[in-house]
Amino acid sequence: MQNEAIINQSKTGINWNTSIFMALFHVGAIAALFMLSWKAVVVSLFLWWVSGSLGIGVGFHRLLTHRGYKTPKLIEYFLTVCGTLALEGGAINWVATHRIHHQHTDEEGDPHTPRDGGWWAHMGWILMGTGQQYDDKTLARFAPDLVKDPVHVWLNKFYWLPLTLLGIALFAIGGWSFLMVGIFLRVTIGLHATWLVNSATHMWGTRRFETKDDSRNSWWVALLSFGEGWHNNHHAHPVAARHGLTWYEVDINWWSIRTLQLLGLATGVKEISPEAIRAAKEAASSNANSNAAENVRARAA
Numbered sequence: 001m002q003n004e005a006i007i008n009q010s011k012t013g014i015n016w017n018t019s020i021f022m023a024l025f026h027v028g029a030i031a032a033l034f035m036l037s038w039k040a041v042v043v044s045l046f047l048w049w050v051s052g053s054l055g056i057g058v059g060f061h062r063l064l065t066h067r068g069y070k071t072p073k074l075i076e077y078f079l080t081v082c083g084t085l086a087l088e089g090g091a092i093n094w095v096a097t098h099r100i101h102h103q104h105t106d107e108e109g110d111p112h113t114p115r116d117g118g119w120w121a122h123m124g125w126i127l128m129g130t131g132q133q134y135d136d137k138t139l140a141r142f143a144p145d146l147v148k149d150p151v152h153v154w155l156n157k158f159y160w161l162p163l164t165l166l167g168i169a170l171f172a173i174g175g176w177s178f179l180m181v182g183i184f185l186r187v188t189i190g191l192h193a194t195w196l197v198n199s200a201t202h203m204w205g206t207r208r209f210e211t212k213d214d215s216r217n218s219w220w221v222a223l224l225s226f227g228e229g230w231h232n233n234h235h236a237h238p239v240a241a242r243h244g245l246t247w248y249e250v251d252i253n254w255w256s257i258r259t260l261q262l263l264g265l266a267t268g269v270k271e272i273s274p275e276a277i278r279a280a281k282e283a284a285s286s287n288a289n290s291n292a293a294e295n296v297r298a299r300a301a
């Protein structure tokens with residue numbers, strides 16, 4: 001696996017376009033640290049929630065990739081536009097990558113598994129290799145529902161446009177501070193938050209469900225990604241729209257979906273059944289018991 005990834009990387013080399021943009025955004029993010037103002041920070045926190053939570057978590061991930069709930073087309077497109085503001089590529093390419101990840105989690109074919117190295121899983125796969133670039137055939141195979149929708153196809157092609165317009169608007173309203181903090185710093189932090197779901201939550205954290213992959217639940221990744229860090233829960237039940245299963249598993253993305261549901265704007269909302277949660281709990285405690293019994297036996301011997 002490790003070797004194959006390296007071969008793959010050297011075969012396709014560095015994605016110069018992506019790498020130059022990523023370098024620009026990181027330099028811009030550092031520059032933005034010297035231009036902070038309270039207004040710029042508040043606006044950026046709001047934009048982080050709009051792009052990372054409404055866009056990526058509620059939109060790209062739980063709605064478009066997994067169809068964990070249904071919502072009117074207008075809201076679907078609105079959430080998709082929010083997602084483009086995170087600069088994670090067009091929704092169709094994002095969905096294809098993520099569906100491939102679920103089909104081959106932590107095995108050959110996974111675009112970003114830490115089994116190929118933590119750095120690779122975090123951002124190496126974006127900078128090198130195939131990244132999120134697929135031919136039309138692959139997109140049609142992994143996102144057939146989206147390639148049939150002309151609005152999604154258009155938004156996927158021009159995914160950079162809403163962010164560009166937002167940048168111009170921020171500059172017009174609040175000058176360099178708004179532009180640098182609201183676009184460069186906010187996008188860079190948002191990217192790392194998403195990437196941590198691919199890297200950290202396949203390495204560090206706890207496991208409620210015995211899945212075949214390495215997925216984990218991580219409270220700090222969940223806080224940074226508005227709830228996406230409950231990643232073991234998610235891999236065990238990918239279609240469920242709710243990832244945080246208890247009051248202390250904070251899942252802000254779920255709160256938005258629940259709000260849409262209460263307003264009648266989200267229907268067919270999928271959740272993990274209480275029986276499945278109970279069964280996982282019982283399996284974990286019987287595992288713990290048998291481990292304890294083994295320890296006692298080991299001590300006695």
Ligand SMILES: [Zn+2]
Nearest residue numbers: 101198215231
């Ligand atoms: Zn995963």
Ligand SMILES: [Zn+2]
Nearest residue numbers: 098102234238
């Ligand atoms: Zn997923």
